[in-house]
Amino acid sequence: GNSVTQMEGPVTLSEEAFLTINCTYTATGYPSLFWYVQYPGEGLQLLLKATKADDKGSNKGFEATYRKETTSFHLEKGSVQVSDSAVYFCALSNAGNNRKLIWGLGTSLAVNP
Amino acid sequence: DGGITQSPKYLFRKEGQNVTLSCEQNLNHDAMYWYRQDPGQGLRLIYYSQIVNDFQKGDIAEGYSVSREKKESFPLTVTSAQKNPTAFYLCASVTVGAANVLTFGAGSRLTVL
Numbered sequence: 001g002n003s004v005t006q007m008e009g010p011v012t013l014s015e016e017a018f019l020t021i022n023c024t025y026t027a028t029g030y031p032s033l034f035w036y037v038q039y040p041g042e043g044l045q046l047l048l049k050a051t052k053a054d055d056k057g058s059n060k061g062f063e064a065t066y067r068k069e070t071t072s073f074h075l076e077k078g079s080v081q082v083s084d085s086a087v088y089f090c091a092l093s094n095a096g097n098n099r100k101l102i103w104g105l106g107t108s109l110a111v112n113p
Numbered sequence: 114d115g116g117i118t119q120s121p122k123y124l125f126r127k128e129g130q131n132v133t134l135s136c137e138q139n140l141n142h143d144a145m146y147w148y149r150q151d152p153g154q155g156l157r158l159i160y161y162s163q164i165v166n167d168f169q170k171g172d173i174a175e176g177y178s179v180s181r182e183k184k185e186s187f188p189l190t191v192t193s194a195q196k197n198p199t200a201f202y203l204c205a206s207v208t209v210g211a212a213n214v215l216t217f218g219a220g221s222r223l224t225v226l
Contacts, residue, residue: 046215105155
């Protein structure tokens with residue numbers, strides 16, 4: 001079946017450090033891949049997405065590349081800020097699954113000044 | 114502005130009581146979802162609805178009930194049969210062709226005393 005595996009948190013970084021949050025997936029066919037972000041006390045919001053192999057999603061300085069050969073969609077940012085402190089969720093969707101998303105468990109990021 | 118409104122934001126309930134969480138969207142989205150979020154467990158799907166007057170069980174539907182009498186509304190009732198209802202509940206919606214880009218509400222935190 002379909003599944004998403006994220007690196008466990010929490011991740012703690014200093015401001016301006018480089019961020020990588022690993023995400024790998026198992027799926028049949030050609031899923032779409034997503035990163036959602038949840039700021040403290042709020043709902044989730046879409047951060048970026050990629051719908052086919054080799055696509056790169058980007059937003060707010062974050063990037064992730066859809067790598068079919070390694071079944072990965074790692075999230076990166078070159079220089080994190082305190083305001084990036086949040087929980088990050090990787091997710092996938094597959095055609096024909098009634099528009100349900102398959103979610104990773106989330107990775108908590110804390111950025112210290 | 115369009116969006117999803119969840120209410121109440123915080124709710125306390127005594128054991129044995131049913132409680133209903135409200136979810137209203139003015140985005141004209143077709144599908145609506147209820148998720149439960151517990152620390153370290155990511156998002157788990159409770160119920161979803163793709164069309165008015167129709168809904169399907171998700172992965173953890175036991176002890177919950179929903180209705181979809183109007184396109185914009187998808188209330189969730191947490192019944193006394195739910196063994197461990199204390200959690201953060203998230204409502205989301207999406208429209209056809211939106212490639213699973215969900216819009217989330219801000220969530221409702223339920224605490225059973």
